[in-house]
Amino acid sequence: MIRVSNLVKNYGDFQAVRDISFDVDEGEIFAFLGPNGAGKTTTIKILTTLLKPTSGAVELDGLDPSVQHNEARKRFGIVFQDPSLDDELTAYENMDFHGVLYKVPRKIRRERIESLLKLFELWDRRNDPVKQYSGGMKRRLEIARGLLHTPKILFLDEPTLGLDPQTRNQLWTHVKKLNEDERVTVFMTTHYMEEAERVAHRIAIIDHGKIVAQGTAQQLKEQTGGETLEQAFLALTGSTIRDEDASSVDQMRSMARMFRRGRS
Amino acid sequence: MSAIYILWLRQLKRYLRSKPRIIASLGQPLLFLVALGFGFGPIFQRAGQGNYIQFLAPGVIAMTILFTAVFSGIELIWDRQFGFLKETLVAPVPRILVMIGRTLGGATVAMIQGLIVIVICLIAGFRVTNFHALPEAILVMVLVSIMFTALGTAIASVLSDFQGFQLIMNFLVMPIFFLSGALFPLTNLPKVLNIIATIDPLSYGVDGLRSALIGVAHFGLPLDLAVLSIIAAALVGLGSVLFSRIQL
Numbered sequence: 001m002i003r004v005s006n007l008v009k010n011y012g013d014f015q016a017v018r019d020i021s022f023d024v025d026e027g028e029i030f031a032f033l034g035p036n037g038a039g040k041t042t043t044i045k046i047l048t049t050l051l052k053p054t055s056g057a058v059e060l061d062g063l064d065p066s067v068q069h070n071e072a073r074k075r076f077g078i079v080f081q082d083p084s085l086d087d088e089l090t091a092y093e094n095m096d097f098h099g100v101l102y103k104v105p106r107k108i109r110r111e112r113i114e115s116l117l118k119l120f121e122l123w124d125r126r127n128d129p130v131k132q133y134s135g136g137m138k139r140r141l142e143i144a145r146g147l148l149h150t151p152k153i154l155f156l157d158e159p160t161l162g163l164d165p166q167t168r169n170q171l172w173t174h175v176k177k178l179n180e181d182e183r184v185t186v187f188m189t190t191h192y193m194e195e196a197e198r199v200a201h202r203i204a205i206i207d208h209g210k211i212v213a214q215g216t217a218q219q220l221k222e223q224t225g226g227e228t229l230e231q232a233f234l235a236l237t238g239s240t241i242r243d244e245d246a247s248s249v250d251q252m253r254s255m256a257r258m259f260r261r262g263r264s
Numbered sequence: 265m266s267a268i269y270i271l272w273l274r275q276l277k278r279y280l281r282s283k284p285r286i287i288a289s290l291g292q293p294l295l296f297l298v299a300l301g302f303g304f305g306p307i308f309q310r311a312g313q314g315n316y317i318q319f320l321a322p323g324v325i326a327m328t329i330l331f332t333a334v335f336s337g338i339e340l341i342w343d344r345q346f347g348f349l350k351e352t353l354v355a356p357v358p359r360i361l362v363m364i365g366r367t368l369g370g371a372t373v374a375m376i377q378g379l380i381v382i383v384i385c386l387i388a389g390f391r392v393t394n395f396h397a398l399p400e401a402i403l404v405m406v407l408v409s410i411m412f413t414a415l416g417t418a419i420a421s422v423l424s425d426f427q428g429f430q431l432i433m434n435f436l437v438m439p440i441f442f443l444s445g446a447l448f449p450l451t452n453l454p455k456v457l458n459i460i461a462t463i464d465p466l467s468y469g470v471d472g473l474r475s476a477l478i479g480v481a482h483f484g485l486p487l488d489l490a491v492l493s494i495i496a497a498a499l500v501g502l503g504s505v506l507f508s509r510i511q512l
């Protein structure tokens with residue numbers, strides 16, 4: 001369903017993704033794990049037509065997202081890591097906007113919006129502008145919106161970021177159900193190892209833009225001799241913190257970006 | 265079609281919900297009308313050019329549309345920074361339709377502001393002499409609205425943040441306004457100024473409004489409409505190309 005071969009993405013002269021390859025089968029839940037700045041979001045952006053790869057090939061349900069944008073876009077839904085709501089609109093309007101763009105018929109749209117807003121406990125606040133929401137409520141709305149249309153592939157980029165345990169639980173239960181009932185292929189990232197272990201069929205671990213291991217949670221544990229997935233993860237990626245050494249480089253990078261303007 | 269509609273509706277809702285923005289954006293035309301209209305009125309009259317408010321009002325209407333439209337287009341930068349742009353860019357809607365929906369939304373907002381300013385001008389003493397040409401006046405306003413919203417969108421498509429915004433305002437939008445004949449007649453100008461005014465698309469908008477509303481023309485309405493249509497189409501085209509190239 002998803003095929004990535006020898007994918008490379010450079011931002012200027014910095015290599016964010018360095019020659020990665022993997023496959024995700026239809027109906028599979030695939031977790032993409034890695035420390036901050038590993039290249040997870042970059043890979044998702046390439047798969048979801050937001051970025052063009054520097055080299056290598058990606059395939060989404062047999063389509064090339066960097067060429068057949070629109071066909072590819074019909075195949076997937078996505079919950080972004082970063083905010084993507086319109087703060088001036090209400091929760092209902094944000095949902096409705098999404099539903100219209102994705103051509104969900106009006107009646108089904110209304111029903112699904114209602115059931116999803118109820119599921120994520122936003123229904124009572126549906127007519128409040130999103131700018132009055134708390135961080136977690138916004139996050140819940142992002143997720144509800146991502147689930148509004150039923151795509152073949154669902155991308156979840158750290159969907160549980162900033163969510164309370166109740167909502168996290170709700171989300172993964174729902175995702176598993178979608179996967180089982182409708183055979184939705186799921187491509188997810190998270191920093192909570194127990195979530196990955198709980199829902200993912202297969203896991204790939206990426207570090208510094210390279211895939212360092214792939215397999216089931218069990219295989220990864222055996223491979224590293226760790227007792228938990230967390231131990232396996234740390235064994236594979238080391239225990240240095242990535243944000244620290246990245247930040248100064250990041251700053252230079254964003255300076256460079258300002259001067260370059262036309263994004264590469 | 266429904267995609268264009270919902271994008272249009274979103275722009276409109278955002279506009280109608282920001283009352284401070286509506287009021288703030290009417291301050292500038294009012295200031296021009298009062299300060300220039302009444303301030304320069306006597307001199308203009310003595311120079312044998314007639315009533316300055318009569319002359320200035322179409323320019324102030326065009327100015328309002330110019331600023332509102334460019335600003336509506338440039339709002340794209342906000343959407344990029346607040347992240348909402350991602351939502352529209354991954355949707356299964358050809359980007360050209362997204363661009364058209366946004367542009368129509370921005371243009372509608374500019375139109376509304378323009379119509380409000382017409383009313384303000386009427387209150388300030390402006391008198392329409394050519395009622396039968398009102399449809400032409402509206403057409404000119406629509407074209408100017410679309411043209412400059414598309415320009416704003418095109419510019420915002422290549423800017424990733426607000427760093428360049430001031431530059432665009434001072435070196436593009438302001439000159440487009442001040443050198444357009446919105447404030448002074450285009451006859452007997454120094455050569456350089458005359459050339460600039462002739463390539464300034466807003467000149468044709470101002471002239472079109474003046475011909476339609478008060479029957480005073482420099483280029484003439486047919487030429488105005490032709491130039492405005494061509495440039496509007498070109499800018500929508502350019503905007504669509506640049507917009508569909510956006511990467512995040």
Ligand SMILES: Nc1ncnc2c1ncn2[C@@H]1O[C@H](COP(=O)(O)OP(=O)(O)OP(=O)(O)O)[C@@H](O)[C@H]1O
Nearest residue numbers: 011016034035036037038039040041042043250253
């Ligand atoms: N627009 C950009 N310009 C320059 N560098 C970028 C850009 N976007 C990301 N990067 C860099 O690319 C690398 C990978 O970033 P990416 O967002 O893919 O990481 P990630 O794995 O999603 O991390 P996180 O867990 O923090 O979300 C980082 O070093 C980041 O600084």
Ligand SMILES: [Mg+2]
Nearest residue numbers: 040041042081
């Ligand atoms: Mg990320």
